[in-house]
Amino acid sequence: MVALIPWSVWIIFLPLLTGIFAFLFRGRGAQLGIVTAVGLLPPLIGLTWQVLSCGPQHYSVGGWGAPLGIDLYADGLSIIMLVMTALVGIGTTFYATGYYSPTGETKEKNHQQDPALFWSLWLLLWAALNCLFLSADVFNLYVALEFLGLSAVALVALAGGPSAVAAAMRYLLVSLLGSLSYLLGVALLYFAHGTLSLGLLAESVTSSPASFAATTLMTAGLVMKTALFPLHFWLPPAHANAPAPVSAVLSALVVKASFYLLLRLWFQVFTNTVTPSVALLLGILGVAAIFWGSVQALMAQRLKLLVAYSTVAQLGYIFLVFPLAQGKGTGFSAWCGGLYFILSHACAKAAAFLAAGTVLYGFGHDRIDELAGITQRLPVTMFAFGVAGVSLIGLPPSGGFIGKWLLLNAALAGGQWWWAIVIIIGGLLAAAYVFRFFSRAFSYVEQVPICRDVPWSMELTALALGLSAMALGIIATQPLAVMQIGAPLAGPVLTGGLP
Amino acid sequence: MNISLLYSLVGLALFSLGLYGLIAYGHLLRKILAVNVMGSGAFLILVALARGWRQTSPDPVPHAMGLTGLVVAVSATALALALACRVQETTGSTQLTEDGSD
Amino acid sequence: MRLFSAKLIIIVLLVALAGLIAWAILSLPFNGPSLRAQVFANIGHSGVSNPVTAVLLNFRGYDTLLEIVVLFLAVLGAWSLGMVQLPGPPYPAGLFLSALLRILLPAMVLTAGYLLWAGAHAPGGAFQAGAVLGGAGILLLLTEVRFASAIVSWPLRTLLSAGVLVFTGVALGSMFLGGRLLEYPRHWAGILILVIETAATLSIGVILTVLFIGGRPSEADRTLSVKSTGKRKDK
Numbered sequence: 001m002v003a004l005i006p007w008s009v010w011i012i013f014l015p016l017l018t019g020i021f022a023f024l025f026r027g028r029g030a031q032l033g034i035v036t037a038v039g040l041l042p043p044l045i046g047l048t049w050q051v052l053s054c055g056p057q058h059y060s061v062g063g064w065g066a067p068l069g070i071d072l073y074a075d076g077l078s079i080i081m082l083v084m085t086a087l088v089g090i091g092t093t094f095y096a097t098g099y100y101s102p103t104g105e106t107k108e109k110n111h112q113q114d115p116a117l118f119w120s121l122w123l124l125l126w127a128a129l130n131c132l133f134l135s136a137d138v139f140n141l142y143v144a145l146e147f148l149g150l151s152a153v154a155l156v157a158l159a160g161g162p163s164a165v166a167a168a169m170r171y172l173l174v175s176l177l178g179s180l181s182y183l184l185g186v187a188l189l190y191f192a193h194g195t196l197s198l199g200l201l202a203e204s205v206t207s208s209p210a211s212f213a214a215t216t217l218m219t220a221g222l223v224m225k226t227a228l229f230p231l232h233f234w235l236p237p238a239h240a241n242a243p244a245p246v247s248a249v250l251s252a253l254v255v256k257a258s259f260y261l262l263l264r265l266w267f268q269v270f271t272n273t274v275t276p277s278v279a280l281l282l283g284i285l286g287v288a289a290i291f292w293g294s295v296q297a298l299m300a301q302r303l304k305l306l307v308a309y310s311t312v313a314q315l316g317y318i319f320l321v322f323p324l325a326q327g328k329g330t331g332f333s334a335w336c337g338g339l340y341f342i343l344s345h346a347c348a349k350a351a352a353f354l355a356a357g358t359v360l361y362g363f364g365h366d367r368i369d370e371l372a373g374i375t376q377r378l379p380v381t382m383f384a385f386g387v388a389g390v391s392l393i394g395l396p397p398s399g400g401f402i403g404k405w406l407l408l409n410a411a412l413a414g415g416q417w418w419w420a421i422v423i424i425i426g427g428l429l430a431a432a433y434v435f436r437f438f439s440r441a442f443s444y445v446e447q448v449p450i451c452r453d454v455p456w457s458m459e460l461t462a463l464a465l466g467l468s469a470m471a472l473g474i475i476a477t478q479p480l481a482v483m484q485i486g487a488p489l490a491g492p493v494l495t496g497g498l499p
Numbered sequence: 500m501n502i503s504l505l506y507s508l509v510g511l512a513l514f515s516l517g518l519y520g521l522i523a524y525g526h527l528l529r530k531i532l533a534v535n536v537m538g539s540g541a542f543l544i545l546v547a548l549a550r551g552w553r554q555t556s557p558d559p560v561p562h563a564m565g566l567t568g569l570v571v572a573v574s575a576t577a578l579a580l581a582l583a584c585r586v587q588e589t590t591g592s593t594q595l596t597e598d599g600s601d
Numbered sequence: 602m603r604l605f606s607a608k609l610i611i612i613v614l615l616v617a618l619a620g621l622i623a624w625a626i627l628s629l630p631f632n633g634p635s636l637r638a639q640v641f642a643n644i645g646h647s648g649v650s651n652p653v654t655a656v657l658l659n660f661r662g663y664d665t666l667l668e669i670v671v672l673f674l675a676v677l678g679a680w681s682l683g684m685v686q687l688p689g690p691p692y693p694a695g696l697f698l699s700a701l702l703r704i705l706l707p708a709m710v711l712t713a714g715y716l717l718w719a720g721a722h723a724p725g726g727a728f729q730a731g732a733v734l735g736g737a738g739i740l741l742l743l744t745e746v747r748f749a750s751a752i753v754s755w756p757l758r759t760l761l762s763a764g765v766l767v768f769t770g771v772a773l774g775s776m777f778l779g780g781r782l783l784e785y786p787r788h789w790a791g792i793l794i795l796v797i798e799t800a801a802t803l804s805i806g807v808i809l810t811v812l813f814i815g816g817r818p819s820e821a822d823r824t825l826s827v828k829s830t831g832k833r834k835d836k
Contacts, residue, residue: 023758062660062781062785131667150675172582180538183541187545194634514622548626551633556637558636560656563661567657570668573672573809
């Protein structure tokens with residue numbers, strides 16, 4: 001009986017309903033947020049159990065079934081993304097209960113953020129993410145992309161102030177451009193193959209002009225939404241100017257959503273149309289992103305901007321999956337490496353942004369040069385940032401280390417050693433920008449800046465997320481087992497007998 | 500020339516013109532209009548090709564897709580216009596400045 | 602000169618992209634595969650006879666549900682920009698305008714009702730009807746402030762979210778009655794679609810009106826009188 005419960009429906013509709021209720025019943029937002037965070041656990045565990053014991057799950061909305069109706073679909077990849085969303089989501093929810101508590105009014109000038117709107121938008125964004133990770137229909141995915149984009153833009157605008165509003169405007173235009181490009185690709189796919197279902201498209205897409213044009217349009221649109229260099233220009237202002245919990249969600253989850261869709265399309269639908277040279281191009285842009293993002297992070301004057309540029313750099317790594325998966329026998333290793341990287345980056349980046357948000361909250365600014373000695377005031381938060389930094393750099397025993405290790409393995413075993421050099425240099429650059437901030441924060445000064453009281457929920461959630469990025473480095477077997485279910489690539493996780 | 504083919508190519512032309520406008524012009528109102536021209540192009544392609552080459556009644560699925568897309572475009576345009584007004588109010592400019600981007 | 606060459610590069614790239622898509626369109630199969638036959642084969646069970654409505658509200662109803670959520674989100678987005686004063690009328694409605702409104706508004710509401718009803722068997726439906734209602738709402742906003750300022754609190758929030766709530770309620774309700782999500786019980790499909798569309802029409806009309814304001818109407822505006830000769834907030 002338990003096996004028949006449509007858990008995926010609840011994973012989508014619980015945050016959707018609580019999001020609307022948070023709008024209707026102003027002042028109940030925090031309670032509704034906690035209800036969602038706790039209430040999502042049983043359906044998530046149920047769905048994971050179903051997928052682990054019975055393989056990928058299908059659910060036909062309306063009972064029509066593809067191609068006439070819309071199907072929901074969950075495999076290992078979906079589960080990884082849903083669990084990642086839940087981890088960061090639960091953390092962000094508890095952080096926000098402190099951040100938006102009545103005593104902790106935010107310090108934005110001339111504008112008070114509306115907590116009711118934050119809760120409503122955040123829960124709807126959560127619903128949009130869950131929708132996207134569970135959909136198996138390319139047009140439904142377009143609607144989900146717009147759903148996600150609009151809620152993310154609104155959350156950025158919530159911060160108020162000239163820079164946040166301008167960042168939101170730019171973000172919206174980029175987001176619309178990306179979705180329209182994707183939509184035109186969907187139209188071409190439909191007219192060529194007469195179906196919108198991912199599964200049926202996977203069977204029928206051959207290398208025809210229509211599929212080639214659709215691949216180009218959809219890849220371009222999604223790459224833009226994922227902020228791959230040189231289309232990253234909108235990301236740093238949007239992520240750095242948003243309210244703290246929003247920055248964490250945008251960097252940890254929202255950019256991953258469009259990348260997830262790119263993975264689905266490339267490895268399941270467009271297998272016949274993508275060429276190694278296009279994969280190579282994405283890899284090269286990824287390398288450029290790693291270097292450009294790291295250098296900008298090294299030069300950033302503000303802590304949140306540093307963390308935002310770090311996202312630009314880290315997104316570069318996951319694009320290495322495309323060329324690395326072309327290697328002989330190393331495809332699955334690259335696949336797992338990419339997913340592991342996404343998962344641990346989500347936890348680490350959320351922790352880093354929440355910690356940076358706490359610094360901004362406590363001191364009223366985040367100018368790195370004036371943050372000397374803040375560890376004396378916020379030891380827990382700085383420890384959280386440190387743990388997150390370890391994972392961002394990719395040091396053992398963190399989840400970031402496992403991700404990089406798998407990518408390195410794919411590069412070396414697949415005979416593409418040049419990517420390995422990039423991964424190693426990228427790690428050194430990450431160490432440089434993380435330690436640049438640490439050398440300030442951990443220095444001893446006589447006159448420590450004044451810090452106002454920070455709710456404990458803000459300090460502890462950042463720490464919990466940082467520690468989960470660490471834990472991912474220790475419990476690697478279970479996530480790797482989930483990644484295998486329904487994966488488009490097969491093969492050993494590690495090639496060449498390395499531990 | 501077949502009529503649905505003609506309309507779909509007109510849709511493509513609109514899409515490309517809109518894309519050009521979005522990249523080339525700085526004024527926010529122009530950018531928002533450009534996105535709408537792009538969207539109209541995409542919807543026109545959907546509706547035009549739905550008619551098929553010589554079918555008596557059109558395929559309703561692309562029509563439904565166009566209608567859904569249209570509502571989404573209306574929502575996004577409304578938000579974009581509200582944002583553009585606020586950008587002008589807070590920065591005094593109708594364009595996005597380049598600072599903070601690169 | 603440099604700007605010119607940048608524009609030239611953009612144009613060259615765009616022409617290449619357009620050429621690629623044109624090639625794709627021209628190479629589409631003659632009478633290619635489509636879902637047309639499947640839609641017409643199942644339309645008898647959909648509860649409506651207009652094929653587009655059947656796709657929108659039944660076969661792909663989940664898309665439409667999310668679409669109404671997106672519309673609702675636009676309001677949340679506009680409201681997250683902060684409070685705005687209701688745009689007062691530029692000048693008080695004259696005798697002629699008031700008289701015209703008295704005829705026009707009922708006619709618009711009637712038209713919306715007809716479009717909603719017609720959607721089951723002819724082109725029409727919730728969005729078209731909602732757009733007409735929205736037009737009526739904007740007309741009212743431009744002439745009569747009192748209309749909007751009476752409902753800025755929870756009644757307005759209820760109206761804004763009614764479409765999503767009713768749609769979600771029906772979707773989940775059909776699941777509790779033993780079907781799947783959005784699998785309407787056989788003989789109830791027509792009625793349930795009409796219920797959903799009615800709520801959606803109402804919400805879409807209110808949402809479009811509220812979006813016209815461009816921000817969250819300040820509750821202090823309740824005290825505004827009609828005579829306040831529009832100090833519009835835009836500068």
